[in-house]
Amino acid sequence: MENYEALVHSGFEGKPDVRDPKTLAWLIRRNGLEMTHLSRGSHIGSVLSVAEIIAVLYTSVLNVDPKEPNKPDRDRLILSKGHAGSAVYAALAETGFFPVEQLKTHYANGSILSGHVSHKGVPGVEVSTGSLGHGLGVGVGMALGAKMDAATWRTYVVLGDGECDEGSVWESALQAAQYRLSRLIAVVDYNHMQSLTTVEDTLKLEPFEQKWKDFGWNAVSVDGHDTEALQKAFAWAKDNAGSRKPSVILAHTVKGKGISFMENNILWHYRTPQGEEYDAALKELEAIRP
Amino acid sequence: MRDAFARVLEEEMAQNRRIVLITGDLGFGVLRRIHERFPDRLINAGIAEQGMVSMAAGLASTGRTVLVYSIGNFPVLRPLEQIRNDCVYHKVDVKIVCVGGGFVYGSLGMSHHATEDMAIMRAIPEMICYTPGDPAETEAVTHDMIWRRGTCYLRLGRGGEPKVHEGPVKGWSFPKAITLRGGKDIAILSCGGILTQAVEAAERLAEKGISARVVSFPCLKPLDGDMVRELLGSFRKIITVEEHTIIGGFGGAVCEMAAETGSGCRVKRIGLDDCFTTVVGDRQYLREVYGMDGKAIAEKAEAFLKE
Numbered sequence: 001m002e003n004y005e006a007l008v009h010s011g012f013e014g015k016p017d018v019r020d021p022k023t024l025a026w027l028i029r030r031n032g033l034e035m036t037h038l039s040r041g042s043h044i045g046s047v048l049s050v051a052e053i054i055a056v057l058y059t060s061v062l063n064v065d066p067k068e069p070n071k072p073d074r075d076r077l078i079l080s081k082g083h084a085g086s087a088v089y090a091a092l093a094e095t096g097f098f099p100v101e102q103l104k105t106h107y108a109n110g111s112i113l114s115g116h117v118s119h120k121g122v123p124g125v126e127v128s129t130g131s132l133g134h135g136l137g138v139g140v141g142m143a144l145g146a147k148m149d150a151a152t153w154r155t156y157v158v159l160g161d162g163e164c165d166e167g168s169v170w171e172s173a174l175q176a177a178q179y180r181l182s183r184l185i186a187v188v189d190y191n192h193m194q195s196l197t198t199v200e201d202t203l204k205l206e207p208f209e210q211k212w213k214d215f216g217w218n219a220v221s222v223d224g225h226d227t228e229a230l231q232k233a234f235a236w237a238k239d240n241a242g243s244r245k246p247s248v249i250l251a252h253t254v255k256g257k258g259i260s261f262m263e264n265n266i267l268w269h270y271r272t273p274q275g276e277e278y279d280a281a282l283k284e285l286e287a288i289r290p
Numbered sequence: 291m292r293d294a295f296a297r298v299l300e301e302e303m304a305q306n307r308r309i310v311l312i313t314g315d316l317g318f319g320v321l322r323r324i325h326e327r328f329p330d331r332l333i334n335a336g337i338a339e340q341g342m343v344s345m346a347a348g349l350a351s352t353g354r355t356v357l358v359y360s361i362g363n364f365p366v367l368r369p370l371e372q373i374r375n376d377c378v379y380h381k382v383d384v385k386i387v388c389v390g391g392g393f394v395y396g397s398l399g400m401s402h403h404a405t406e407d408m409a410i411m412r413a414i415p416e417m418i419c420y421t422p423g424d425p426a427e428t429e430a431v432t433h434d435m436i437w438r439r440g441t442c443y444l445r446l447g448r449g450g451e452p453k454v455h456e457g458p459v460k461g462w463s464f465p466k467a468i469t470l471r472g473g474k475d476i477a478i479l480s481c482g483g484i485l486t487q488a489v490e491a492a493e494r495l496a497e498k499g500i501s502a503r504v505v506s507f508p509c510l511k512p513l514d515g516d517m518v519r520e521l522l523g524s525f526r527k528i529i530t531v532e533e534h535t536i537i538g539g540f541g542g543a544v545c546e547m548a549a550e551t552g553s554g555c556r557v558k559r560i561g562l563d564d565c566f567t568t569v570v571g572d573r574q575y576l577r578e579v580y581g582m583d584g585k586a587i588a589e590k591a592e593a594f595l596k597e
Contacts, residue, residue, distance in 0.1 A: 119380070126351075128379060131371055137341045138376055141348020141356075148310075148330070149352065168372075171341030178336070 004104040008034055011289060018059070018094045021227040022290045025055035029258050031090035031103055033281055037273050039107030041115060045268035046084040046160070049191040049224070049253040053158060054079075056230040057187075058091045063153065066096035069123040073153050076142050078127045080135020081160035081189060085117030088125065097124035133166025135159065136186060140176045143184035143246075154183045154238070162194030165203045170215065176246040177216025184246040185237045186217075189224065191255040195269055212248045224251025259284050291483065292389050292449040294425035296320050298432040299357065303328050309436065310349060314342050314360035317389070320449070321359070343369035346384045347376035355383040355436060362390040362404040366411065366443075374414050377441040381416075384441045391421075391445040391482055392533025393567075393576040403576075404445075405562050408481070409538030411443040412511045418442040418465075419510040421540070423485030426455035427508040430462040438464070445510075447483030448573075454485050454506070465509030467517040473503035476591055477521045477528040481507045481540035484533040487577060490584025491531075495591055502591065513543050522553040529558045529591055531582060536561040558594045560587055 008030050009016060018024050032047035058064075062075045079088045086106055093100045105111040112121040116130030126142075129135050139157040146153055163169060176184050190208070192199050199205055212219040218240050222229045230251065237247040255269070256262030259281045273281050300323055303309045312333045313321060325332050335342035339360065346356040358365055365386050366373070377384040388407060395402035411419050420435055420442060422428040428446060435442045454470065462468070470485075471492050480488035485506050492502040505521065507514060521528055530541035541559030548557050560582050569579060577583040581590070 128375070131375055133340070134344050134372060134376055137344025137372065138348040138351075140341065141345035142351060143348075144333070144345065145349045145352025145354060155348075168340035168344070171336075171338035172344065175335060175338065175341050175345060179333075 003101070004034070005100040008100065011286065020290070021052065021055045021059040021231070024059050024091060024094060025051040025227065026285070026288070026290050027094050028055055028087050028090045030285055031094070032086050033273060033278070033285060035086045035090070035103055035106040037278050038104055040272045040274070041086075041107045042270040042272060043083045043086070043115070044273060045193070045255040045262055045265070046081065046189070046191070047087045048257045048259065048262065049255045050081070050084045050087050050158065050189045051257070052225045052227050052230060053187055053189055053251050053253075054087045054091050056227050056234065057156060058095050060231050061234045062156065064124065066124070069097060073151065075153050076126050076139070076155045078129065078135040078139050078155070078157045079117045080129055080157050081132065081163055082116035082129030084189070085115065088117050089113055089122070092122070092124040098122065132160065132163040133168035136169050136172040136176070139184055139186070140172050140179070140181060143176070143181040144179055146183060147179070147181060154185060157184070157186045159186055159188045161188055161190045161192065161199050161205060162202065164188065164205055173212070173215045173217065180244040181246045182241045182244050185234070186246065186248040188248065188250050189253055190250050191253040193255040193264065193266055193269070197266060209250055216245060218243055218245050218247040219250065221250040221252060224253035225257055258288060291422060291425050291428040291447040291451055292320050294428040295387065295432050295444070295446055296324065298429050299436070300324050300327065302433070302436045303331060306355070308354045309357070310354050311357045311359060312342055312346055314339050314358070314364055316361050317359055339364055339368040340372050343372035343384070343386070344376050347372070347380060347382050350382035350384050351380070355385070357385045357387055359387045359389070362388065362395055362402045363407065366404070366407045370410065373441070378414050378417050381440055383439060385435055385444060386442070387444045387446065389446045390448060392447070392484065393573045394448045396573045396576045397570045399570055400566055403567050405534050407445060408510055408532065408534050408540060409542065412539065412543065416440065417511065420444045420508060421482040421510045422446070422508045423480060423482060423506040424451060424454040426453060426457065426459045427468070427506065430459040431508050434464050445482055451483065452486055454489055462508070465512045465514055467505050467507045467514040469503065469505050471502070471504040473501040475501045476595060477503040477505060477525045478531060478587065478591065479505050479507060479521065479528060479540075479544060480531045481510055482533060484531050484577070484582060487582060487584040487587055488531050491587035491591060494584060494588035498592065500592065500595065507540065510540055510543065513547070515547060518544055518547045519551055522548055522551050522555040525555055527556045527558070527594055529560060529587070529594065531587055532561045533577070533582060534561050535564065537564060558590065560590060
């Protein structure tokens, strides 16, 4: 590969405007496709479902600075569904935390960009995850620390819906409510599918919004591919600081969103896009370029 | 040991506002003074150990030293992955404190017998494991642990244990083993609260004219390699004692070193064989049943010398 960045940015006039959530979401999809293609990696379905959530966070919500990734008052983001790590890597690279060119090493021998998101040597990543059910608990600790310091930064945790099978998620949900962590904001990428089949046919989560409310949280459901709706939901969650409750956004999404033959198809939790499928996916993405 | 730990922690918390203690809904009496003096820095995580340890990692990432307190297997086995991934891998200053290592809660049954914790904690890369043998050693290692960076494991006994050291352990430096008694015929290497039995065994052996050196290892990992190599070079036979399975813990660690040094010194491990406990009873009773009380250690040492 001569120039990875030129490849994923081809078709844009000049540099793409990564401050625009729709553009960043598209770039997350484009990079996600390229990274899983090059690495013969998996989890493209999850990357496509979480794209707008991550894009809105990095364009419109998080107080983070690529020039000073460890500034003390930064907001913290934990990708608890670590298998969608390439979405976060893509967002970080596209917004200047590290070179876009580095994304081509994802999954490769000797790379620091592991399949599940890793913080070691990767500017902007706070926590390494991969085993599900850890991120919310770590977020509870961060939010508790901020509260003890009377700091104003927030902690954001992105969870998967299948991840909510883990009992530890609900331990942390109780603890967050108990400690009144109103600056803790969780987002569930609710794509209704998990590893083998649908959420409904695995362990039902509905009534999901009510569950979170019953656990002492503010909860709201939105279309997780509608960037304006997500922006409003995050604004709502931020405004909840006075409620003395943590907040969760249930972002209804489609696994594989944006590539028709991947949408709602369990195959694409693990399958890697190669050959004609890669070409077809690329063509579909080109058709929805912002 | 438990009380020595609480006393040192209270002292350190008074000096340093960045120390926080999280309890898994246990330690009512022991932590009472800390609760009274530092109510904002004692957090009850409820009976939710996985959330507790993840929370500790996140809290430590905000520039704090966080101690996690529970009993027996609860802060070790249930949140094992949270310890490995969230704490140790992220190099956060979380200190996992287990009260009730070994048979301390003997009458409560198998669930409360912490007899694999040392092997499991030792296997985690970069994990530091403290295993004090009496209240004086507990004081020394607790101070050390609170100031040491990174994730650590502290295995304590219970309250009201006899002192083995006459006074405080002066000048202890991490991770040194401590010789309690000189001897030339055999060495008894002890790890953790079983130390009283190792000393008793040496006294019994002395009555039979056998001179046994007793060495306590208040730090299981890193193991004091200089001391182990010296003992392997000075004795033909040594015995390891632990209130723990003989697989992969202290005896295992000494054997690994013995095999690599090739000194020719033989090692006999005393502890729990590859079995679950099948009866309950107080700590001393279970030590007797499972052959690790002072009398049994002395008898095994004597037989070992005759082999």
